[in-house]
Amino acid sequence: MPVHPRLSELHSTHTAWRRDLHAHPEMLYDTVRTAGFVADKLREFGCDEVVTGVGRVGVVGVIHGQSRVSDRVVGLRADMDALPINEDTGAAHASLNPGVMHACGHDGHTTMLLAAAQVLAETRNFDGSAVLIFQPAEEGGGGGKAMCDDGLMERFGIQEVYGMHNMPTLPVGSFAIRPGPFFASADEWIIEVTGRGGHAAMPHLTIDPTVVASHLTLALQTIASRTVDPMLPVVVSVTSFRTASDAFNVIPPSVELRGTVRALSAEAREIALRRVTEIATHTAATFGATATCREYKLGYPVTTNHPLETQHALTAARAIAGNEQVNANAPAVLGAEDFAFMLNERPGAYILTGNGDTANLHHPAYDFDDAAIPHGASFWIELIEQRLPLGS
Ligand SMILES: [Zn+2]
Ligand SMILES: [Zn+2]
Numbered sequence: 049m050p051v052h053p054r055l056s057e058l059h060s061t062h063t064a065w066r067r068d069l070h071a072h073p074e075m076l077y078d079t080v081r082t083a084g085f086v087a088d089k090l091r092e093f094g095c096d097e098v099v100t101g102v103g104r105v106g107v108v109g110v111i112h113g114q115s116r117v118s119d120r121v122v123g124l125r126a127d128m129d130a131l132p133i134n135e136d137t138g139a140a141h142a143s144l145n146p147g148v149m150h151a152c153g154h155d156g157h158t159t160m161l162l163a164a165a166q167v168l169a170e171t172r173n174f175d176g177s178a179v180l181i182f183q184p185a186e187e188g189g190g191g192g193k194a195m196c197d198d199g200l201m202e203r204f205g206i207q208e209v210y211g212m213h214n215m216p217t218l219p220v221g222s223f224a225i226r227p228g229p230f231f232a233s234a235d236e237w238i239i240e241v242t243g244r245g246g247h248a249a250m251p252h253l254t255i256d257p258t259v260v261a262s263h264l265t266l267a268l269q270t271i272a273s274r275t276v277d278p279m280l281p282v283v284v285s286v287t288s289f290r291t292a293s294d295a296f297n298v299i300p301p302s303v304e305l306r307g308t309v310r311a312l313s314a315e316a317r318e319i320a321l322r323r324v325t326e327i328a329t330h331t332a333a334t335f336g337a338t339a340t341c342r343e344y345k346l347g348y349p350v351t352t353n354h355p356l357e358t359q360h361a362l363t364a365a366r367a368i369a370g371n372e373q374v375n376a377n378a379p380a381v382l383g384a385e386d387f388a389f390m391l392n393e394r395p396g397a398y399i400l401t402g403n404g405d406t407a408n409l410h411h412p413a414y415d416f417d418d419a420a421i422p423h424g425a426s427f428w429i430e431l432i433e434q435r436l437p438l439g440s
Pocket of ligand 1: 187410
């Protein structure tokens, strides 16, 4: 089955939903209108259960198959939130909410899962239950974690879980996935280097924190080059270097460094966490200064696809798109993804679907390509019918 015939019939309706969501973007946990839109639609379709307020504003819909012999439950997840970007698409359905924009295509993700829910509720051509998960706050707010912490997996008896993201540059109707680490962990830290300020003409009477912080910036690069196994990707970036002084003749008393660590394994992430602090403390001590790690914020963990479920996703994608249009060995990405928390709780997989040659994700000119809706939604339907076959 390439694209489900019902989805072709309903394409203009689904396009209208997507554009309505696009025109009304909401950030983080403010996705109240979007969650209301989703819950109304799920009730309209006749879902067996519609639960709101999971993980603050997340929505969950449950659809039972025409038989429930096996008691099997599969979760499908979409994200609903937008970004703090001023839209520059010039589209008729452009954001009506200044400074907020669906620049990551979560309007498309929400629509694709709603479209699949509509058809699954009509056909119910499966055995067991499909759980549709609509999460808030994927863009840095940990909405997926909030839903997990709210007992998502246990409350709905989810046994395996799948997520999907659109990808510009991949042709519409194509898919890409890989087993194992797919998206990186993303952590952030702030280090304060304290020396002794003074006159720039008398450096011997000071402990210059800018020199210490410069050594530290370089030393932190040895985490990737000399400490972590070269086979384990890790990035340590210093992204901000600030002092309290703007003067030409003052050595400031302290410097604040900010940075990020990205890794594709728990092992590399763990080593970086330990070494950032150790290198800061000891580099500062070398110069008689002190360094304190004021904050080390652990963000999203590594998004790791489970091998068996990656195969299941591949089989469904190939049934929709054919072998040629499915990349089973997609390169890993050092961006981070909140779906990682769900994959830490249940076996599952995360897959990319093509969004053609629109601008890149998080760009003010990006707009989700509506032609992708029936492909992504067909994948969801196919996956449910394959994972929950009738007569099993
Ligand atoms: Zn994004
Ligand atoms: Zn996104």
